[in-house]
Amino acid sequence: MKLNDEEQAMLAGDMGEPRRWAMQHMVEVGGMFDAGDFVPVSQAHMMADTESLGEAGVAFLEGLAAHPRAERRVRVPMLTDPRGVDLSYYRPLGQTEEMAELERRTIAACTALGILMTDSCVTYQTIMPPVQGEHVAYGDTGVVIYCNSVLGARSNFEGGPSAMAAGLTGRTPRYGLHLDRHRRATRRFAVAERPEGLTDWGVLGGLIGRLCGSYWEVPVLEGIEGAPTSDEMKHFGAAMASFGSTPLFHIVGVTPEAPDLEAVCDGPPPEPVEIGREDLEGLRGNFGASGDEVDVVVFAAPQLSHVEMARVADLLDGRHVHERTALVVCTSPTVAADCERLGIVGRIEAAGAVVLRGTCFYNQYAREIGEANGWTRLLSNSVKIVNILGGYGYRPALAGMEDCVTAAVTGRVP
């Protein structure tokens, strides 16, 4: 890789050990993907929940944080993804003091590194959305796919260590989605029916992600008339990234790089694959549970927006969560603070639900809290979360937000 003088100085350790490590890590990764040089980034976003970090990851961050201030502080604004423990509400979930202590150590290390602890996977709705063409280094696949696709920013999926490295250096290897050639459509889908509601958008996203199946495939969709909402795009992208490993999609006439089909195709467009109702029902059928008792209903993955929080509160007004069922709602600290001010959190909690701040259900020791609470049958409107949690010992099922609330109130899937 071609390195400029500053990059060579960082790699040589002239700007401290944290930046030396960061450059070494990124040179190794960039080499695997044939990066020719580095590209400056304006923001970094790090996934660093303690379930993923473990003791080894936390100790690594503490090691970086132990260096002198001038050597350890990040060089560009750096945000965090949801945490593993909401320190204001962890004992009732069955999370342990050991988990909480690991969380406290992580927060202390990240704070010493100059990271803004936003604890959010919806930063594009709440903190600072990137603009078209802006190079960034984001963790959380949902953040990356939304910002690449809906906003036209440029980011690869950055795991925690690589996001940390980008934050410490203000750059990332120029490969993958930073290059025009990896943003061109390779798969084409003709959608016969516009999805209705967040869950249906998630089902469509999950199906396309499954059909693409690789980080290096870029789907383009036709047949979507009119702009979806931000929350619809959020669920669509998060599910697509979850079922495949898809970091970018185009929708003709909707997303900024696809004013028409030709704009995202090199040469003749790929042959279209028709997506009909039966295809969507096929995926949905993997997560059916009508009539079953439900242990826990989860609204999360991605964290809820103000609009989703208000809708949950509306659906719960005048009702109460069933005594044998739990209802867990995960949102960002930013949204939670606003929703407390607006009385929305109070209405949700008055109905017997739990609002968690700065976490997301699947990255907060889902296996352990499931075992601690006896939760196996889980219901959610998030296609992403039902895809993830089968491996965590749950029997996940899918329903729209209205049916999820009804299930939480009656104790059964409608």
Added chain:
Amino acid sequence: MTLRLRCHTGIGPRVEGEALVADDDFSARYDLDRLAGTFSRPGHKLAGLSYVDKVLVLNTAKGGVASAWMLREMAARGLAPKAILFNAANTILAQGAAFAGMALCDRFEDGDITRLIATGNRVIVDPPAGLVTVLERPAPC
């Protein structure tokens, strides 16, 4: 008789181990019980099997970014694969392998790697050389 399989230059050290192969995808978050060292996702083709000290041979990486931290934690606790071979890696698994010091290779010249190596084969993975050597060839189909 050995089989030499050329691939793109990979990440991590040269290692030797026993292959565990499936035409399926991989995420440390979605698919594993990392405390038990087994594949835990019911629908995964390796469900119930131990991945510890194996050379995992799979189609591609999927899902979220968590695997980048998890590989190092798995290695620190002695419950990690020795190497991972993919037809096509994603960025997360490459970053995670670099962070963990784990061998990882992809983009094999001779085609689908999940068909070129069989479970139980002894293999040498040499990422800097872009070479995987199968010491015992799979039985003919």
